Amino acid sequence: xxxxxxxxxxxxxxxxxxxxxxxxxxxxxxxxxxxxxxxxxxxxxxxxxxxxxxxxxxxxxxxxxxxxxxxxxxxxxxxxxxxxxxxxxxxxxxxxxxxxxxxxxxxxxxxxxxxxxxxxxxxxxxxxxxxxxxxxxxxxxxxxxxxxxxxxxxxxxxxxxxxxxxxxxxxxxxxxxxxxxxxxxxxxxxxxxxxxxxxxxxxxxxxxxxxxxxxxxxxxxxxxxxxxxxxxxxxxxxxxxxxxxxxxxxxxxxxxxxxxxxxxxxxxxxxxxxxxxxxxxxxxxxxxxxxxxxxxxxxxxxxxxxxxxxxxxxxxxxxxxxxxxxxxxxxxxxxxxxxxxxxxxxxxxxxxxxxxxxxxxxxxxxxxxxxxxxxxxxxxxxxxxxxxxxxxxxxxxxxxxxxxxxxxxxxxxxxxxxxxxxxxxxxxxxxxxxxxxxxxxxxxxxxxxxxxxxxxxxxxxxxxxxxxxxxxxxxxxxxxxxxxxxxxxxxxxxxxxxxxxxxxxxxxxxxxxxxxxxxxxxxxxxxxxxxxxxxxxxxxxxxxxxxxxxxxxxxxxxxxxxxxxxxxxxxxxxxxxxxxxxxxxxxxxxxxxxxxxxxxxxxxxxxxxxxxxxxxxxxxxxxxxxxxxxxxxxxxxxxxxxxxxxxxxxxxxxxxxxxxxxxxxxxxxxxxxxxxxxx
RNA sequence: AGCGCGAUAGGAUAGCCAGGAUAUUCCGCCGGGCUCAUAACCCGGAGACCGGUGAUUCAAAUUCACCUCGCGCUACCA
Numbered sequence: 001x002x003x004x005x006x007x008x009x010x011x012x013x014x015x016x017x018x019x020x021x022x023x024x025x026x027x028x029x030x031x032x033x034x035x036x037x038x039x040x041x042x043x044x045x046x047x048x049x050x051x052x053x054x055x056x057x058x059x060x061x062x063x064x065x066x067x068x069x070x071x072x073x074x075x076x077x078x079x080x081x082x083x084x085x086x087x088x089x090x091x092x093x094x095x096x097x098x099x100x101x102x103x104x105x106x107x108x109x110x111x112x113x114x115x116x117x118x119x120x121x122x123x124x125x126x127x128x129x130x131x132x133x134x135x136x137x138x139x140x141x142x143x144x145x146x147x148x149x150x151x152x153x154x155x156x157x158x159x160x161x162x163x164x165x166x167x168x169x170x171x172x173x174x175x176x177x178x179x180x181x182x183x184x185x186x187x188x189x190x191x192x193x194x195x196x197x198x199x200x201x202x203x204x205x206x207x208x209x210x211x212x213x214x215x216x217x218x219x220x221x222x223x224x225x226x227x228x229x230x231x232x233x234x235x236x237x238x239x240x241x242x243x244x245x246x247x248x249x250x251x252x253x254x255x256x257x258x259x260x261x262x263x264x265x266x267x268x269x270x271x272x273x274x275x276x277x278x279x280x281x282x283x284x285x286x287x288x289x290x291x292x293x294x295x296x297x298x299x300x301x302x303x304x305x306x307x308x309x310x311x312x313x314x315x316x317x318x319x320x321x322x323x324x325x326x327x328x329x330x331x332x333x334x335x336x337x338x339x340x341x342x343x344x345x346x347x348x349x350x351x352x353x354x355x356x357x358x359x360x361x362x363x364x365x366x367x368x369x370x371x372x373x374x375x376x377x378x379x380x381x382x383x384x385x386x387x388x389x390x391x392x393x394x395x396x397x398x399x400x401x402x403x404x405x406x407x408x409x410x411x412x413x414x415x416x417x418x419x420x421x422x423x424x425x426x427x428x429x430x431x432x433x434x435x436x437x438x439x440x441x442x443x444x445x446x447x448x449x450x451x452x453x454x455x456x457x458x459x460x461x462x463x464x465x466x467x468x469x470x471x472x473x474x475x476x477x478x479x480x481x482x483x484x485x486x487x488x489x490x491x492x493x494x495x496x497x498x499x500x501x502x503x504x505x506x507x508x509x510x511x512x513x514x515x516x517x518x519x520x521x522x523x524x525x526x527x528x529x530x531x532x533x534x535x536x537x538x539x540x541x542x543x544x545x546x547x548x549x550x551x552x553x554x555x556x557x558x559x560x561x562x563x564x565x566x567x568x569x570x571x572x573x574x575x576x577x578x579x580x581x582x583x584x585x586x587x588x589x590x591x592x593x594x595x596x597x598x599x600x601x602x603x604x605x606x607x608x609x610x611x612x613x614x615x616x617x618x619x620x621x622x623x624x625x626x627x628x629x630x631x632x633x634x635x636x637x638x639x640x641x642x643x644x645x646x647x648x649x650x651x652x653x654x655x656x657x658x659x660x661x662x663x664x665x666x667x668x669x670x671x672x673x674x675x676x677x678x679x
Numbered sequence: 680a681g682c683g684c685g686a687u688a689g690g691a692u693a694g695c696c697a698g699g700a701u702a703u704u705c706c707g708c709c710g711g712g713c714u715c716a717u718a719a720c721c722c723g724g725a726g727a728c729c730g731g732u733g734a735u736u737c738a739a740a741u742u743c744a745c746c747u748c749g750c751g752c753u754a755c756c757a
Contacts, residue, residue: 329685463713465714
């Protein structure tokens with residue numbers, strides 16, 4: 001291990017990307033927070049002094065816009081979300097040492113101080129830019145306050161991005177027919193002076209920084225395009241009256257761009273923790289101004305802010321640079337990212353309302369794949385992991401060992417741990433620490449799971465239930481060894497599953513909190529006596545699984561059939577056709593009789609469809625979304641008078657109708673028979 | 680378009696930076712065992728030309744080049 005391996009003698013600060021005070025949290029967010037929480041607990045487990053801090057991100061245009069829509073003051077609006085976030089964090093056992101928000105006094109003060117330092121040292125300059133303006137109200141219209149038509153594709157777009165259409169970023173002034181979203185007035189463009197952070201001053205520094213940075217590969221490499229290319233200066237002010245006022249002698253009406261004060265909250269929140277517990281326990285200045293080990297856990301969508309702007313700000317104002325950035329991948333549903341506006345997500349509240357143990361989700365999120373890769377969430381996958389690894393392996397081992405020990409010996413037999421088992425536990429401890437140093441929480445958690453697996457094999461092969469008659473002394477030895485493994489397993493898994501392991505810890509007769517002990521304790525004797533244990537994990541049975549799946553399916557399908565893909569304005573802008581033209585379409589009910597793969601194609605299926613008067617051979621691009629057996633017998637809608645087409649060398653005589661990107665097949669509610677005309 | 684991250688048995692995954700002989704683990708499948716334990720657990724087996732092509736090497740999943748596909752980022756999306 002190198003000299004600066006964890007644990008170091010410095011203070012560590014683990015932070016999580018701030019939740020934006022604008023909407024509910026889903027399990028994609030939780031992937032980041034569970035990772036941060038598990039990391040901070042793990043660091044403490046190996047003896048690193050650590051603070052885990054976060055806060056709500058209160059400012060910015062989206063909050064201002066949404067508050068306005070609800071007729072609230074932005075502060076009231078943001079604070080209500082800030083309050084709401086306490087519950088899901090508590091429920092998921094995410095224990096921040098401090099959870100603040102960006103609009104509080106400490107953050108306001110520190111942010112202004114940092115910006116002033118940057119300004120005083122000439123890293124900030126004024127520049128006139130075009131901003132949208134509401135001439136009637138005499139108000140500036142930043143970012144999302146302005147709407148109009150995208151100059152590239154014509155779709156309805158916000159001032160800064162064509163988010164409904166071609167997704168292109170729009171520069172100020174590009175949008176056509178700009179209107180204020182507040183008043184509906186036509187907007188115009190005016191010149192206005194703004195503050196720019198000269199990031200190019202830090203190019204050399206950042207090049208060094210990105211080579212030193214530890215963490216996930218995406219965080220270390222994605223910013224290189226900017227850092228090793230030419231850095232563009234960063235506009236750090238906005239024309240709204242919600243945010244932290246720009247500091248300086250000549251007060252302006254500008255507030256700081258939300259990303260400036262959002263990241264400073266990492267420092268502010270640490271300071272608040274420090275102020276509360278005293279600097280003898282945790283000195284924020286030692287961490288942030290001297291030699292702290294700063295680790296940021298974020299979603300991979302905000303890498304640039306943390307790996308480019310933020311280190312430049314810190315360096316320019318004399319603060320400690322981040323040691324590592326861990327950028328987590330997204331949680332997807334059917335390979336596609338959650339969409340909060342379409343309610344295509346697993347919300348944290350959904351999870352709680354199913355009365356599922358939070359530790360199960362924590363374990364799943366931590367161990368399901370590599371941290372930086374996207375994962376595809378499914379309840380079946382989740383249930384497999386819970387039932388296989390937690391119930392079957394870990395839980396079963398703990399339960400059978402503790403129960404046997406309690407019944408036969410009333411606790412831990414008076415023996416020394418065998419050399420073999422002692423060595424195996426030490427290996428697990430080493431594996432755990434090594435994994436933390438590689439920022440792999442997956443392997444650190446699996447160190448515990450694998451040890452439990454070893455325990456299961458150990459007890460099975462030694463069969464103490466037989467030995468207790470033939471060789472009682474050896475039986476006691478085996479159980480003694482198993483109990484040591486139990487103790488170690490609990491400690492190793494405690495960062496990932498804090499509640500369950502604490503419960504077992506107490507059942508083993510331990511009197512302190514498992515979260516106060518370090519890894520070394522795993523080799524010390526368990527208590528001599530304890531009571532009957534309880535089953536650590538409850539399985540997710542088939543009925544529950546089916547229920548979870550159908551609830552989710554229902555919601556996703558409901559949303560995709562409700563026309564959510566198209567905003568009302570989009571559909572109303574369509575070119576209308578005459579009824580006569582519509583009548584020319586011959587749409588009929590067809591029944592799928594056979595399905596065949598088309599070799600060489602991943603997407604296409606060859607369908608034989610009964611359309612009443614005849615059967616047709618139709619090629620459809622639905623192979624990705626349906627299994628061949630599921631399709632047989634389905635009633636679908638067929639456009640029968642379409643020109644024949646040759647697709648992938650196969651003739652297609654007609655077209656099967658399906659909705660959207662996931663090719664949701666149109667089918668019937670009643671019992672219409674094949675050939676029936678649709679009108 | 681540029682850049683980043685990926686592609687490994689039916690599904691999900693590890694290994695890749697520091698190249699080495701039968702490619703890891705979990706679910707599922709097949710066969711056997713056990714009964715202390717939550718129909719759990721243990722042992723054995725089948726199943727992968729490690730996305731493609733080429734290069735370097737005694738040796739490539741691992742390094743290099745090019746290509747294909749997927750996802751994302753591109754600075755006023757927090």
